Amino acid sequence: MAGTIETRLKQLGLTLPAAATPVANYIPFVRTGNLIFVAGQIPLLNGAVHYHGIVGLDVTLEEAMNAARLCGLNLLAQAKAACDGDLDRITRVVKLTGFVAANAHFTDHPKVINGASDLMVEVFGDAGRHARVAVGAPSLPRGAPVEVDALFEVA
Amino acid sequence: MAGTIETRLKQLGLTLPAAATPVANYIPFVRTGNLIFVAGQIPLLNGAVHYHGIVGLDVTLEEAMNAARLCGLNLLAQAKAACDGDLDRITRVVKLTGFVAANAHFTDHPKVINGASDLMVEVFGDAGRHARVAVGAPSLPRGAPVEVDALFEVA
Amino acid sequence: MAGTIETRLKQLGLTLPAAATPVANYIPFVRTGNLIFVAGQIPLLNGAVHYHGIVGLDVTLEEAMNAARLCGLNLLAQAKAACDGDLDRITRVVKLTGFVAANAHFTDHPKVINGASDLMVEVFGDAGRHARVAVGAPSLPRGAPVEVDALFEVA
Numbered sequence: 001m002a003g004t005i006e007t008r009l010k011q012l013g014l015t016l017p018a019a020a021t022p023v024a025n026y027i028p029f030v031r032t033g034n035l036i037f038v039a040g041q042i043p044l045l046n047g048a049v050h051y052h053g054i055v056g057l058d059v060t061l062e063e064a065m066n067a068a069r070l071c072g073l074n075l076l077a078q079a080k081a082a083c084d085g086d087l088d089r090i091t092r093v094v095k096l097t098g099f100v101a102a103n104a105h106f107t108d109h110p111k112v113i114n115g116a117s118d119l120m121v122e123v124f125g126d127a128g129r130h131a132r133v134a135v136g137a138p139s140l141p142r143g144a145p146v147e148v149d150a151l152f153e154v155a
Numbered sequence: 156m157a158g159t160i161e162t163r164l165k166q167l168g169l170t171l172p173a174a175a176t177p178v179a180n181y182i183p184f185v186r187t188g189n190l191i192f193v194a195g196q197i198p199l200l201n202g203a204v205h206y207h208g209i210v211g212l213d214v215t216l217e218e219a220m221n222a223a224r225l226c227g228l229n230l231l232a233q234a235k236a237a238c239d240g241d242l243d244r245i246t247r248v249v250k251l252t253g254f255v256a257a258n259a260h261f262t263d264h265p266k267v268i269n270g271a272s273d274l275m276v277e278v279f280g281d282a283g284r285h286a287r288v289a290v291g292a293p294s295l296p297r298g299a300p301v302e303v304d305a306l307f308e309v310a
Numbered sequence: 311m312a313g314t315i316e317t318r319l320k321q322l323g324l325t326l327p328a329a330a331t332p333v334a335n336y337i338p339f340v341r342t343g344n345l346i347f348v349a350g351q352i353p354l355l356n357g358a359v360h361y362h363g364i365v366g367l368d369v370t371l372e373e374a375m376n377a378a379r380l381c382g383l384n385l386l387a388q389a390k391a392a393c394d395g396d397l398d399r400i401t402r403v404v405k406l407t408g409f410v411a412a413n414a415h416f417t418d419h420p421k422v423i424n425g426a427s428d429l430m431v432e433v434f435g436d437a438g439r440h441a442r443v444a445v446g447a448p449s450l451p452r453g454a455p456v457e458v459d460a461l462f463e464v465a
Contacts, residue, residue, distance in 0.1 A: 022420075022442070025424055025427045025428050025431055025439075026406070026427045026439060026440055026441065026442040027439045027440065027441065028441065029441055030402065030404045030405065030439075030440055030441045032344070032345065032402060032404050032463045033188070033343070033344065034187070034188065035187065037404055037405045037441040037461070038441060039405075039441040039442045039443065040442065040443035040444065040445070054414055092185065092187060094185045094187050094192055095185065095192045095194075096181070097443070099445045101414070101446075102293055102294050103293055103294065103414070104209055104256075104258070104293050104294050105294065106293075106294045107294065107296065107297050107298045108296075109294070109295065109296045110177075110296050110297075114180055117180045117181045118180050121180055129180075129181060129182045129185075130181055130182065130185055131181065131182065131183065131184055131185045131192040131193060131194040131304075132177070132181040132194045132195065133194065133195035133252070133302070133304045134195065134296055135195070135254045135292045135295055135296075135302055136256075136292045136293045136294040136295060137292065137293070137445045137446045137447065138293050138412055138413055138414050138416075138446045138447070138448050139412050139413065139414050139415065139416045139417065139419070139446040140419065140445055140446060141417065141418075141419045141420050141444055141445075142417055142420075143417045147443070147445060149441075149443045151192070153187045188343070189342070189343065190342065247340065247342060249340045249342050249347055250340065250347045250349075251336070257448055257449050258448055258449065259364055259411070259413070259448050259449050260449065261448075261449045262449065262451065262452055262453045263451075264449070264450065264451045265332075265451050265452075269335055272335045272336045273335050276335055284335075284336060284337045284340075285336055285337065285340055286336065286337065286338065286339055286340045286347040286348060286349040286459075287332070287336040287349045287350065288349065288350035288407070288409075288457070288459045289350065289451055290350070290409045290447045290450055290451075290457060291411075291447045291448045291449040291450060292447065292448070293448050306347070308342045
């Protein structure tokens with residue numbers, strides 16, 4: 001039987017990507033106590049970086065929000081793997097940290113990272129409401145315009 | 156009766172700002188276990204960003220330190236809200252992460268973030284001594300020169 | 311009698327630097343519950359910053375990886391101090407966050423931070439495998455090309 005969150009994902013028309021394998025000597029998540037720390041996710045779609053460049057120059061604000069949402073879907077894919085496939089075990093999205101590839105003139109980092117934040121609330125409801133950091137970075141791995149990491153609480 | 160920390164704030168002549176409402180779909184703090192994760196705070200004063208631009212160009216080092224202190228006051232305002240108004244329940248400032256809007260030539264990130272670090276020690280004494288990260292960012296939300304997040308431990 | 315991890319360090323030919331004193335009003339680590347948060351470390355060697363500048367411009371990729379490894383050694387030095395000298399008490403490297411001084415064209419942040427990640431796995435084996443974030447920064451404290459912080463779990 002599908003879990004509550006899986007049903008919600010289906011209702012939202014969302015399909016989680018395959019949990020990506022890190023491009024380096026680390027792992028996608030670590031659980032300690034009731035916390036799951038998920039590694040920074042970039043906007044991977046079918047294994048390829050789906051958006052490239054600097055937000056406001058190479059990537060529009062709307063594209064960047066979609067990129068952040070895609071980071072969020074990848075975070076959920078990792079969280080699902082961390083919960084042995086059962087997202088219902090997540091009791092809280094504790095924190096997201098979002099990095100936006102931007103230059104000195106950019107000011108809309110919060111709007112960009114909303115792409116990931118809104119997704120969490122759509123999927124988990126009130127339990128998806130989280131503390132957050134949104135900041136700029138001159139560049140991100142593999143030319144990604146956005147990178148987001150996450151901290152989840154599990155029962 | 157005023158708590159110990161409230162009394163200390165009064166002795167220091169400090170007034171906490173109103174806890175700011177996030178400009179996006181997230182919340183200012185989440186508690187999990189004995190930890191309170193507070194969202195990144197920018198130097199808001201009476202609801203407006205009080206400093207703008209790049210440290211070393213648009214903002215002097217001294218102004219940036221004051222901006223970081225203002226971030227710290229906003230962190231304390233959120234922490235107070237998280238503790239139902241009783242800052243005495245905070246047993247430790249665990250960690251601050253400070254982002255400084257800067258260009259490639261800037262090297263004084265630690266001095267800037269001291270504005271927030273010094274505040275924590277003034278207010279909480281030894282319990283205010285924390286682990287810390289201080290780094291540069293090309294730009295920050297709403298043109299702020301500094302953003303600081305915090306992790307507190309509560310009893 | 312030397313501990314397991316101390317023996318491993320010796321086998322690897324690694325000597326931990328002296329745990330550095332922060333250049334600001336904070337402390338190098340805080341323990342809360344079973345977690346040790348270690349402050350961001352730059353590539354200090356004998357008290358001096360051993361690499362300077364922007365990766366890809368002033369510092370080669372290989373030098374940057376060595377700088378990240380040196381950050382990792384400094385993280386281990388702090389972790390050892392946090393464990394009263396007994397690194398065997400560390401049960402898990404939970405997370406590393408790595409900042410790389412870079413411009414808009416840089417894409418190899420993961421390769422740089424591998425310098426620290428690989429060290430953790432060499433020293434702790436599977437318990438050294440961690441969640442990770444790797445991002446760019448326009449500049450870092452004291453002109454360092456890399457800064458890495460860490461979260462450890464202890465028994």
